[in-house]
Amino acid sequence: MSETVITVENLSKQYRIGVRERYGCLRESIVKGITAPFQRLRRLGQKPPPEETIWALKDVSFEVQKGEVLGIIGRNGAGKTTLLKVLSRITEPTEGEVRIRGRVASLLEVGTGFHPELTGRENIFLNGAVLGMTRKEIQRKFDEIVAFAEVEKFIDTPVKRYSSGMYVRLAFAVAAHLEPEVLLVDEVLAVGDAEFQKKCLGKMGDVAREGRTVLFVSHNMAATVKLCARGLLLSSGRLVKEGSSRETVDFYLGTSGGRTALNVALDSPERSRGRLVYITGVCGLDGSHNETTGITTGSRCAVAFGFATEAFPLQVRFAFGLIDSMGEYCLHCGSFTLGHNLCLHSSRGWIVCRFARLPLMPGTYSVNFMLQDAGGGVLDYLKNAARLTVRDGDYYGSGRLPGAGMGNVLADYDYSVIPDSLLPRERCAKKEEREWEWLPRQHISNEK
Numbered sequence: 001m002s003e004t005v006i007t008v009e010n011l012s013k014q015y016r017i018g019v020r021e022r023y024g025c026l027r028e029s030i031v032k033g034i035t036a037p038f039q040r041l042r043r044l045g046q047k048p049p050p051e052e053t054i055w056a057l058k059d060v061s062f063e064v065q066k067g068e069v070l071g072i073i074g075r076n077g078a079g080k081t082t083l084l085k086v087l088s089r090i091t092e093p094t095e096g097e098v099r100i101r102g103r104v105a106s107l108l109e110v111g112t113g114f115h116p117e118l119t120g121r122e123n124i125f126l127n128g129a130v131l132g133m134t135r136k137e138i139q140r141k142f143d144e145i146v147a148f149a150e151v152e153k154f155i156d157t158p159v160k161r162y163s164s165g166m167y168v169r170l171a172f173a174v175a176a177h178l179e180p181e182v183l184l185v186d187e188v189l190a191v192g193d194a195e196f197q198k199k200c201l202g203k204m205g206d207v208a209r210e211g212r213t214v215l216f217v218s219h220n221m222a223a224t225v226k227l228c229a230r231g232l233l234l235s236s237g238r239l240v241k242e243g244s245s246r247e248t249v250d251f252y253l254g255t256s257g258g259r260t261a262l263n264v265a266l267d268s269p270e271r272s273r274g275r276l277v278y279i280t281g282v283c284g285l286d287g288s289h290n291e292t293t294g295i296t297t298g299s300r301c302a303v304a305f306g307f308a309t310e311a312f313p314l315q316v317r318f319a320f321g322l323i324d325s326m327g328e329y330c331l332h333c334g335s336f337t338l339g340h341n342l343c344l345h346s347s348r349g350w351i352v353c354r355f356a357r358l359p360l361m362p363g364t365y366s367v368n369f370m371l372q373d374a375g376g377g378v379l380d381y382l383k384n385a386a387r388l389t390v391r392d393g394d395y396y397g398s399g400r401l402p403g404a405g406m407g408n409v410l411a412d413y414d415y416s417v418i419p420d421s422l423l424p425r426e427r428c429a430k431k432e433e434r435e436w437e438w439l440p441r442q443h444i445s446n447e448k
Contacts, residue, residue: 004101005182005213006064006087011096013057013082013237056082058237060096069204069214071228071245073221073252078234080217084184087215102181102213105131107172116160120151120170123159127174141177148203149173169196176203183207186217201227221249221326249325250364250389277314277344277379281306282367282386285352297362297393297401297410302354305369307344314344315374318351322365322388330408331360341374359410361401362392 057079064070072080085091087098088106114123124145128138146155149169151162159167175183185204201223204214218224224231224245231248233241241251283291287300295301303320319334333353335342342351367386371379395401395410402410 003066004063005066005068006101006215007097007099008063008087009061009097011057011060011083011086011098012055012094013079013086013091014053014055014094017052017054055237057086057093060234060237060239062232062239062242064213064215066213067208067211068230069208069216069228071224071231071248072215072217072234073219073224073231073248074234077236079237080234081186082237083234084186084215084217087182088184100182103132104182104184105175105178105180106184107175107186114159114167114171117158119158120146120149120155120162123170124174127171128178131175131178131180133178138178141179145170145173145177148177148199165196172200172203176200176207180212182213182215184215187219197223221252225249225325246325246363250387276311276373277307277309277316277371279305279369279371279380279382279385280308280348282369282382284386284388294389294391295358296391297360298357298395299393300354300356301358302352303367303388304350304352306348306350307371308348309344310347312344312346315341316344316379317341317372317374317376318353318370319372320353320367320369322360322367323384324408325364328408330365336372336376357395358390358393359395360390361406361408361410362390363408364389 060079060083072083074080082091084106086093087100088104090106115126118126124142125135125138129135146152149166149172151166151170154162154166159170162170172185175185183204197220204216204227208214214227216224216228228245231241231243231245232239233248233252241248243251281304283304284295285302285304286292286295289302305318305320317334317336319332319336321329321333322331324330365388366384367388368381368383369385370381373379392401
C-alpha cells in the first residue's frame with residue numbers, strides 16, 4: 001500500500017502589491033510623529049484606499065505518494081515557485097494546510113543556502129547541517145558529492161569565485177546526495193550544460209527508485225515527461241490539470257488562454273499571409289471523413305486544410321508537418337516532395353491529405369501548414385494551427401506498440417534469418433558506393 005508523504009489541502013497564498021517605504025532619517029521620524037495626530041483627524045470619515053492584492057496560489061489541493069516523481073508545470077507567474085516555497089517552509093500560507101512526512105531538501109535557485117565567503121568544502125558541511133544531516137553522514141557522502149559536481153580542483157576555493165554552472169552543480173549535488181526524504185527542485189537545471197542536465201535527471205531518477213520523493217518544476221517538457229510519472233498544471237495560482245505527465249504536458253501545450261489553437265494561429269503576428277490565397281481552417285478526419293480531433297494509430301484518416309482565394313484557378317504547393325509535444329518534427333508531408341503542384345479551381349475549398357495507415361505513436365501533435373506559389377514563395381503559413389490527438393491502436397496486428405520514449409513514427413517491416421552462405425555479396429567493386437544484391441524471398445526462411 002502506498003504511503004502519502006505530502007498532503008496539500010486548499011492551499012492559498014496572497015501577496016499585497018505596494019511600494020515599500022524607504023528608510024528615513026531621524027528628523028523625518030520626529031516630524032512624522034508630530035504631524036501624525038493631525039493627519040488622522042483629517043482622514044476621519046474617509047474610506048481608506050483599497051489595498052491591491054494578488055493570489056499567487058488559490059485553493060490548491062493534491063497528494064504525493066512516497067517514491068513518486070511529480071512534475072509541476074505552467075507559465076511564468078502561475079505559482080509554481082510559490083508552491084515550492086510554501087512546501088519548503090520559506091513562506092507561510094495565507095490559507096490551507098500542508099503536511100509533509102520526512103526531511104525536505106529544496107533547490108529553489110542557484111546556490112540556495114550557500115555562503116559566498118565560504119569554500120565549497122565548508123558549504124557542503126554547512127548545507128548538510130541545515131538539512132539536518134550529521135557530520136558523519138556528510139563525510140560519508142562527501143567524495144561522491146564532489147565527484148558529481150566536478151569541482152575537485154576548486155573545492156577549497158570560496159564559492160563566490162565559482163561560475164553559475166559550478167555553483168548550481170555543487171548545490172544540486174549536495175541536495176541530491178544527502179538523502180532527504182523529499183527533494184524539491186525548481187528551474188535550476190537550465191543553468192547547467194546539456195551533459196550536466198542529463199546527469200541531474202539520471203540522479204533524480206535514482207533518488208526516486210530509492211523510495212524518496214521528488215517535486216520537479218521545469219519549463220523543459222521533454223525532461224518532465226521523461227522523469228515524472230504524474231504532472232500538475234498550475235495557471236494563475238490554481239490547479240487546472242492533474243494526471244499523467246504526458247497528458248498534463250499535452251493539455252498545457254494545447255491550451256492558449258481559452259482560445260483554440262486555430263484562432264491563435266490566425267491572429268499570430270508571425271503569420272505570413274499573402275493576398276492571393278489564405279488558410280481558413282484545419283481539422284482532422286476519420287476514415288469516414290467525419291471531423292474529429294482524435295484519430296487512431298494505424299487507421300485510415302486525413303488532415304484537411306481550408307483555403308480561400310480570389311485568384312482561381314491558381315497553381316500552389318502545400319506542405320504540413322506534425323510536431324510532437326516536445327516541439328520536434330516527427331512527420332512532414334507535401335505536394336512538392338511528391339513532385340507536383342495543386343490547382344485550386346474555386347474560391348473556397350479544402351486540401352485533404354489522406355493516410356492509408358497512420359504511422360504515429362499515441363500522443364498529441366500540433367500542426368503547421370504552409371501554402372506556396374508554384375515557384376516556392378510563401379503565400380500563407382500557420383504555426384501550431386491545430387492539435388490532433390492520436391489514440392492507441394493496433395498498428396501491427398499484435399496488440400502491441402513500442403514503449404514510451406521509443407520514438408514517434410511506426411514503420412512496416414519484417415525480419416528473417418538466413419544461412420551465412422546466403423549473405424548478400426558485393427555486386428560491383430568498381431563503384432564508389434557499394435551495391436548489394438539481395439536474395440529472392442523464397443530463399444529466406446521466416447522465423448518468428
